[in-house]
Amino acid sequence: MIWNFLILYKLKTMKVLVATDKPFAKIAVDGIRKEIEAAGYELVLLEKYGEKANLLEAVKDANAIIIRSDIIDAEVLDAAKELKIVVRAGAGYDNVDLAAATAHNVCVMNTPGQNSNAVAELALGMMVMAVRNMYNGTSGSELMGKKLGIHAYGNVGRNVARIAKGFGMQIYAYDAFCPKEVIEADGAIAVDSAEALYETCNVVSLHIPATAETKNSINYDLVNKMPKGGLLVNTARKEVINETELIKLMEDRPDLKYVTDVMPAAHAEFAEKFAGRYFTTPKKMGAQTAEANINAGIAAAKQIVGFLKDGCEKFRVNK
Ligand code: 3PG
Numbered sequence: 474m475i476w477n478f479l480i481l482y483k484l485k486t487m488k489v490l491v492a493t494d495k496p497f498a499k500i501a502v503d504g505i506r507k508e509i510e511a512a513g514y515e516l517v518l519l520e521k522y523g524e525k526a527n528l529l530e531a532v533k534d535a536n537a538i539i540i541r542s543d544i545i546d547a548e549v550l551d552a553a554k555e556l557k558i559v560v561r562a563g564a565g566y567d568n569v570d571l572a573a574a575t576a577h578n579v580c581v582m583n584t585p586g587q588n589s590n591a592v593a594e595l596a597l598g599m600m601v602m603a604v605r606n607m608y609n610g611t612s613g614s615e616l617m618g619k620k621l622g623i624h625a626y627g628n629v630g631r632n633v634a635r636i637a638k639g640f641g642m643q644i645y646a647y648d649a650f651c652p653k654e655v656i657e658a659d660g661a662i663a664v665d666s667a668e669a670l671y672e673t674c675n676v677v678s679l680h681i682p683a684t685a686e687t688k689n690s691i692n693y694d695l696v697n698k699m700p701k702g703g704l705l706v707n708t709a710r711k712e713v714i715n716e717t718e719l720i721k722l723m724e725d726r727p728d729l730k731y732v733t734d735v736m737p738a739a740h741a742e743f744a745e746k747f748a749g750r751y752f753t754t755p756k757k758m759g760a761q762t763a764e765a766n767i768n769a770g771i772a773a774a775k776q777i778v779g780f781l782k783d784g785c786e787k788f789r790v791n792k
Contacts, residue, residue, distance in 0.1 A: 478570060487536040488537070489515065489516050489783055490538045491520075493540065502770070508692070508778060514778075524764065525544075533555075538559045542568050558777055559581045560582045564584075564629070571790065575792055580791070582789050589628035592759035593633045593707050598710045599679070610776070617640055618643070619643070620643045621677075622645045622647070622664075623678055624670060626661075629680045638734040645663075675699075689715040690715070691723045705732075706732050708735075710735055714737065730751045735757055736755070738752065745765070
């Protein structure tokens with residue numbers, strides 16, 4: 474009798490895999506575990522797995538997966554025979570093959586807004602660092618009174634606007650999909666095109682997702698519109714930058730600076746050519762705070778429980 478019960482229990486226990494090559498803070502993992510175990514599921518942790526083969530092995534019996542920027546492609550989905558849902562604990566889901574997930578009948582969600590303050594704080598921090606000449610001891614400048622262009626006014630863009638107001642910056646924003654009234658309600662000036670944003674602003678902060686339309690869209694002509702001494706801040710994705718053209722532009726315009734939280738493919742060339750005008754974090758750090766990990770990780774766990782128990786598909790991003 475007891476054996477029957479145990480076999481049944483084992484059969485019914487759902488496995489939730491947290492697969493994070495860049496791990497969450499421990500406090501966030503503890504919170505995720507609490508949510509998952511309270512629902513009667515088992516939590517399996519795969520951190521800093523390095524090789525894809527380790528991920529392929531771990532997903533085999535997972536019913537649900539929580540990821541960050543970890544790549545979930547067709548090969549991973551093929552290996553994950555029991556998988557029902559993947560939640561990207563974060564905003565951007567360009568690391569998940571949505572069409573393949575749909576073909577495998579796997580629901581994909583993100584956790585919008587949960588880590589946006591962390592990313593916005595880093596964007597402002599990088600601005601301060603750049604205008605203070607990377608803290609090299611020389612006289613720099615201030616953000617107060619400067620024109621800040623927010624390129625895409627989503628959750629991160631809004632937080633950047635809120636914090637930049639405290640610095641006394643003049644805030645402009647361009648977003649093809651966000652109504653002007655939303656931007657203006659925050660006291661920012663909505664402009665009609667990306668070109669107008671770059672022409673106007675001393676600092677441009679990128680918050681566009683990496684999509685077929687945006688990849689390579691930050692190019693020579695666009696950034697060249699910036700006034701003398703322009704600063705480009707990228708806490709979005711490296712793919713949106715046309716690196717070859719940005720390198721050419723920074724060679725032609727020694728007044729421009731580029732700071733990024735996503736290391737360029739051509740990092741060595743940027744670092745060699747633009748010392749003092751270029752900075753990259755070693756690893757994407759925007760959402761790497763205990764608070765953001767807790768917010769996004771626990772939201773992901775709750776969304777998984779809601780989906781598996783009640784079929785709730787809020788925040789689903791694939792059809
Ligand atoms: C996001 O899209 O949420 C951010 O880029 C954070 O990514 P990360 O979870 O890999 O830090």
